[in-house]
Amino acid sequence: MPSHSHSLKLSHLSRPGLFRLPKPVSLSAPTRFRSASPFSLDLKLSAPIVRRHECRLRDRLVRFKVFDEDSVGIPFLDDWSDGDGAAGYVLSSSEDEESDEEIVIYPITDDDMPRVRVSADEAFAMTTQRFAMLGRKRRKQRNKFGVLISVGLIIFLSVLLLFVDWCAWRIVRLPLKPFYLTRPFLISAILVSCAGYVCVPLLYMLKIHQIIRNEGPARHSLKKRTPTMGGLFFVPIGVTVARFIAGFSSTEVSGAAVATLGFAAIGLVDDILTIIKNHNSGLSAWVKLLLEVAVGTGFSFWLVTTNISSPYSMKMLLPLPAPVGLVCLGKCYLLLTSFCFVSMGNGVNLTDGLDGLAGGTAALAFIAMSIAVLPICSDLAIFGASMAGACVGFLLHNRYRASVFMGDTGSLALGGALAAMAACTGMFFPLFISSGIFVMEASSVIIQVLYFKTTKILWGAGRRVFRMAPLHHHLELSGIKEPIIVAGAYVISSVLALYAGYVGLISA
Structure with missing residues (x-):
């Protein structure tokens, strides 16, 4: 299965179906979020794009990752466990700084999600969780398809043998x-x-x-x-x-x-x-x-x-x-x-x-x-x-x-x-x-x-x-x-x- 790994620049976040940032965002960099969940998403914020959106970025890159089990070529793939797909993240900064700014996330579609004001860390964690649940749903569907194929084969063989015995x-x-x-x-x-x-x-x-x-x-x-x-x-x-x-x-x-x-x-x-x-x-x-x-x-x-x-x-x-x-x-x-x-x-x-x-x-x-x-x-x-x-x-x-x-x-x-x-x-x-x-x-x-x-x-x-x-x-x-x-x-x-x-x- 192809890798579900994406890179999104900040300018793309204003497109329909994603997220809107109604006010300037301040992020401490270099900051890296790593998810233990099997779905992958890379969020890269480059300095020129951030400046156009009135954001303050100290270094050039902020990376956010969530991994899907179908992704390949990931260096810490062996650290995965066959878990239930629950999302988690680790925040690390080379300067031991934390961002205390807030991001407001407005859902564009007609969801039941209310408009909330959360910190940058919580926003990234929420996004991780939503993508992880999507990946988990697909995995269950694929596993059910494998069971269906096997059951169909067993039924066919059993009926054929019963007919031959008859x-x-x-x-x-x-x-x-x-x-x-x-x-x-x-x-x-x-x-x-x-x-x-x-x-x-x-x-x-x-x-x-x-x-x-x-x-x-x-x-x-x-x-x-x-x-x-x-x-x-x-x-x-x-x-x-x-x-x-x-x-x-x-x-x-x-x-x-x-x-x-x-x-x-x-x-x-x-x-x-x-x-x-x-x-x-x-x-x-x-x-x-x-x-x-x-x-x-x-x-x-x-x-x-x-x-x-x-x-x-x-x-x-x-x-x-x-x-x-x-x-x-x-x-x-x-x-x-x-x-x-x-x-x-x-x-x-x-x-x-x-x-x-x-x-x-x-x-x-x-x-x-x-x-x-x-x-x-x-x-x-x-x-x-x-x-x-x-x-x-x-x-x-x-x-x-x-x-x-x-x-x-x-x-x-x-x-x-x-x-x-x-x-x-x-x-x-x-x-x-x-x-x-x-x-x-x-x-x-x-x-x-x-x-x-x-x-x-x-x-x-x-x-x-x-x-x-x-x-x-x-x-x-x-x-x-x-x-x-x-x-x-x-x-x-x-x-x-x-x-x-x-x-x-x-x-x-």
């Missing part, structure tokens, strides 16, 4: 337990949301804070005190609930759980190194890529050597809609699996840049995959529903404005879980459809880098397609508000999830 017997052709997918979804969501009220304050006490890139949008500097590594509590809960409901003997769920925790371990190491270095650089890109390839390759060989339940007589098959049907990839299936692990892990990681963006879109992708794999492996459908519930429970703490971030621990784990579901069933095509947001975010980074390097070689100066990559940062810098971007991503992901689930059902 007609699941037609899909699987076998009787399933009541609330087969809704039950793990709700259990994970409730457990994660409750765990968040314990783990989030603990992460804050341990000062496990998010490291904000200097290259990112300036407004993101306000998030630098937000705890991170939220994946530590919502990923294990989602995996555990799936294992418990599907049964600890389920081979597919066990393999998907190991792959998920393996990617979570990579993200955990990256987050720890980032916090230790106090810089946004944990594991190097190549080391992280090699570790992801190692986990994906290991999962591929596990598929070759393990008997997994499948309606087909052989493995390494890729189900596609008619008229294509089943495609046998052979050894290429292993390469596709490794590529899927790497691309999905990094896709979710790149998407995790706005409050609630990665968590909500991942929940939709998990539900789509649960529907797609239901005819092939019903246990994996439980795993997907449980992970979706974990994302939703985490979203209650990660919604706009976020109280915690998932970090690489959570984002890489979600990507690994989605890839594992596709690799066990061959549902790669529905996966890439349901993960359309992740694909767009990763593609925007690739396009930006390639175009910049190509133009730098050809013309000696790099050019950019987007203002900033990934795509959500480009939209931010284009003037679109963060909740609007997230809401739009949810709508697009919802449509893609429905289509992906349909493609998966007709392919199976």
